[in-house]
Amino acid sequence: MKTLLLALCFALSLGHSALAQTRSVQDVLQSQRALIEESSRRTIGPAIDALVASGLPQIQKVLEIWQAKDMWQRKADGLFFTATKEADGTYRLRDFDQGADVGTAAASDLRQLKPNSGVRAMIATALVQFQLSDPDVAKRADALDSIARDPEVALLAPLRASIKGETDADILARKTRLERLMSMAYDSDVATRVAAINDMSGDLGVDFRATLNPILSVTRVVSKTRPEANIAQKLIVGSDALTRDAAYALLVAAGDAPVEITADARDATLEAHIDGGRVAGFPAAQLSTEVARDAAYDALVARDLAAPRVTQADIDASLATYRFFDVYAEPSQAVTDAAEAALAASETRVAISQAADLGLDALSLASIYFLAAIGLAITFGVMGVINMAHGEFIMMGAYTGYVVQMFVPNHTVSILISVPLAFAVTFAAGVALERLVVRWLYHRPLETLLATFGVSIALQQLAKNIFGTQARPLTSPPWLDGAWVINDVVSISYIRIAIFILALLFLALFLFIMKRTRLGLETRAVTQNPRMAASMGINPDRVNMLTFGLGSGIAGIAGVAIGLFAKVTSEMGSDYIVQSFMTVVVGGVGNIWGTLAGAAMIGGFQKGVEFLNPSNTLAAQTYMIIFIIIFIQFRPRGIIALKGRAAGD
Amino acid sequence: MKTTTALASALAALTALPVMAADCPVKVGVLHSLSGTMAISETTLKDTMLTLIDQQNAKGGVLGCQLEAVVVDPASDWPLFAEKARELLTVQDVDVIFGNWTSVSRKSVLPVIEELNGLLFYPVQYEGEESSRNVFYTGAAPNQQAIPATDYFLEELGIEKFALLGTDYVYPRTTNNILEAYLQSKGIAQSDIFVNYTPFGHSDWSKIVADVVALGADGKKVGVISTINGDANIGFYKELSAAGISADDIPVVAFSVGEEELSGLDTSNLVGHLAAWNYFQSADTPANAEWIAAWKDRMGEERVTNDPMEAHYIGFNMWVNAVTDAGSADVDAVRTAMYGQEFPNLTGGTAVMLPNHHLAKPVLIGEITAEGQFDIISQTSEVPGDAWTDFLPQSAKLMSDWKDLGCGMYNTETKTCVQTLSNY
């Protein structure tokens, strides 16, 4: 600590001398060389201050270059330059003062300065005063970002000054908002602060709450009398806010009460007083119970060899003489009252928004489950075929997307290609599986399960052999990056919205095919009574093949979507297979609305449990499974049960 | 005590010598999963070992013998690790085993290695709280990764509120326990630490990311310490970038994300987020350049190197030197010769094997770059690995010293050895 202080003083004196002489940028940098090289947030402050204080016109540029990790140091003489990489791998150095070219140097002769993000944030704060009125809109936005991250009292004045000249409407709005927020925290006039708080009362922004909460921060005070301060509340010992133990611990910490003798301290005392195998007359070998040890300790106390134990009565007596208060750090009661009121006003709105956000998450999860399950709703729900390789079709779709992206670098085009291609690939795989395996087993559903499981592990291992075990990147097109931000609490990423829309499209497609096309009619006929359908001129083989292919193809498209938002690995299919079956079974086999209801229920239930127990997502999944098991016991046919003969067995 | 161990090892060395002379080739067991969920990470380490062994054989092997790799596949199946380890030690008679990745696989192998007096080099960062006589831990203990990274958060980034996100298994659990205790000792209130555990391979991150953002509402700077494992990271980082959280707003430091994991991701939206390791591929030293060149030459230009690979690199070379020093590949002789072994790190500086079977290694913190690499922004001097953390009350009083005390779990308060065999 002492050395740190010394270094600080040293640095400060250097800074002043630099200020006095105002020489070149290099001089100023050299004067701060040690600090710049150390590049730590704790010590860099004086160096930045010195640079700013030098008042040189190039300082903004220098700071920006430094912040962008473009500042280099020549090892030989320690001089600082900006550098650009040449074609031959060497670096071309330029002087900061005139931008003069000072030749090239090999990378090994240079040291790149890499300020960490803490230092960069401090540089950004120093840059604010230059950038607030910069002609470049992006730099003004940077300056505002920087203020928002690290609001400092000193920045309030330049911010206010810059508002008048602001021409850009968005930036102006941000500046005004920031000015309001900083006024709450830093303005010297209580009335202005209260006005600013009341002005924004009930605002939903995280920044608003982040400004008010520190104003309302409290410290806990132990005192015999009521302290002269802005008191938040008087605490009652034994209430939830202050338990008896916590209160006594506060007293001990304040030095107003003796420490309780812990079991460890008691044992240490006993061990210290063993004399000829006996402690205060008790044989040490018999001290193998808590009671015996307590008795021996009390005997030691009686001989004045140990500190007496603190009894419950002692604790009660100590607690009775003191009072406990929460005291605001903020001295003005007007400000804290206004802040309390403003926060309370936000609270309801935040709660509603959080519920809405949770609802969106649940909806999103439900649409993912639905998307994964919809292919299964066709093969299992309509045809009654258990296809354990369904998950692997999802995986095949995702890998198709990955392969397409290897050849087509444009992400938008590649997605447009991969969706139909994934459908084609998995449709073909589905048809092959139906022709080669499933059709022989229509009357042995349990064996279909085993055979398709065999296909599933073979496909999984095959994918590993081809693509390796490492996860593969499947990157979404730029227009799906980012999130739709409704307010600071409610937002949802575009990719999830896309999945939601895709799920709706598939629902529509499914309904259209089943209700409005010849294939749908024939499928329903074949599932209800294959022999009757055959005698009506329908070819059940062809219908089964096409239906199975359709279900598999949809799984392939789902794979592309799931790969975009999560990961592409050979095992991604097995993550979804059990859940997908659950979705179909819970919803009610043979009914697409049931699958929809199943997905909605599972997604909603899981998010609900996550909300109740935010620290353990695994528990949410466990409870969901248990819930499903119990649910099926009571509604074995699912939420929407088919009635009549179609239900079959 | 001291003299008896010294005597015993001297005796062992003496008896082992003549046996060894005829015992060519020297067999090196490689116990890494080549199939199943962990193959993703462990196959690389198998290839690393084969590269190292080939390099050593090209230099003439060890003790005049060629080295022979015995590769088995425990298939990410934890009981199978124990079975394969027994097979390596009794059927194949290997002199040393390099292997394991997950903690549970190590716990599965421990009783076998200790029973048969084998020698295992374990290359992955782990939760500590263990020191076996028969295992050398060449990966980072918590004080060589988690604690320095947390210090960096506290001091360099000024973080006041922490979100500890992890996959639900023992490494994140123990690490987060240690970190919680550490943060509280640094004056961070319990209410300012948010902990969340997710299952392996978790992909639905929107709510958790929203929870983390919401932490900022009380005006404190929020940072995320991530012990999220493997594939789950991909969904996590995708959600993070979708939510537009920049490293300047909420920095994330990860302990299980290396170059390999980043290769499954588009990192352009993650620039500036952090990882803490003892090695990054971007480390600028001649030794590292040479190693990367050898690796790419063998495995392909697109392959990357990572921290556990360096751990095997150091561990293997130290073992070779220890065998040479001991003049024998006998386990007890080699173990004695291992203490104090020094070998240059790929990142500069020298790694030293300590009597607690851990290494002293530098800690590096890197920022993710758009190319899927790490930009090293902080590198400490060598930090000695600590088997028993100082920040949990029950292990603060424990220490490990196999050289002088001959004990891996020594209670410094009662001055007794709690146990010499591990309790798995």
Add this chain to the structure above:
Amino acid sequence: MNRSFIARNPSVLIFLALLALFTLVVTGLSEGFGIGFISTSFVKVLGKTLCLCLIAIAMDLIWGYTGILSLGHFAFFGLGGYMIGMWLMYERTRQIVENALSEGVLPPTPEEIETGIGNQIFGVVGSSDFPLIWAFADSFVLQLAFVVLVPGILALVFGWLAFRSRVTGVYLSILTQAMTLGLSLYLFQNASGLRGNNGLSGLQNLPGVTAPQSVVSLWFFWASALALALGYLLVAWVVSGKFGSVIRGIRDNEARVRFLGYSVETYKLAVFTLTACISGIAGALYYPQAGIINPAEVAPIASIYLAVWVAIGGRGRLYGAVIGTAFVSLVSSWFTGGQAPDVPLGFYTVKWVDWWLVLLGLSFVMVTLYAPKGIGGLIDLLKRKRKDADA
């Protein structure tokens, strides 16, 4: 009765004789009591395989004879392992802690010992308190009873609910799979009190036993062989009588059996519970040989593999289940062990580590399509040939 049962089922006697012979041969070749031709690790592999055969018999009873494809029996197997594992772990740790504490100046109090054990067992998951489910971990007898009771009661409750609601066929399969998934997710949680992902380890070291593993492995091998023999006898007896006829009737036409006045649900529940108990015992013998039990063992895929073993061996015949299990699990370990030679094809080298699962998967398909009776079907063929020759 017993004599007529054996007389009616000569295959039972043949099986028991072969099993006894096998046990003797392995013992004679082992390191512990024999000439050391078979390594201890292989004795363990064989012992574990016998346990798998035992659960395969249970699976055959529930699936091959009763027609219920349960994908949850590995959950019962795992529970059996956890129950015995708790005692092994507790007792071993207690001895270590007591030894360590007895070196202190003061004799340890029961509370200190309890905390010490808690620290050692739950330290890995960052806790030291004993969860409620460990309340009886100090009692060998009770934990031994739990090996049968816990899987049995779970099966009873689950089966009662499921059969009562007439959940049948593939729905029941999916429901049992959900149960397995639920259990494995529960065990994965650290809050479950069973050490989460790490599970219980070091189970091969029996507390208070100083005999080397080469001997201990044989004890377990014998115990597994004995359990398999008893299990085989029990199940063969169950399926040979009237009870057997009823459950076969349920398999072939459930509705008809119900209309004949049998309480189908009771029969199913009895079989489901009995097989769960057998699975628990198999698990309790298996995991001390494997050395570690953790939630991954209970994952749904294990139960599917079990069904596949039985299918490959041949359903509806007990020796089929045994043959299938022994064959597939031993071949599996041979291929994944890296001992199988690579096949160079010139342009590509087939490494069995990579291709074994593909082969295994495709063989399921082949067996279900072309050999629904599995390997047992081959024996039928041989028998028929001999009969033809006799005639």
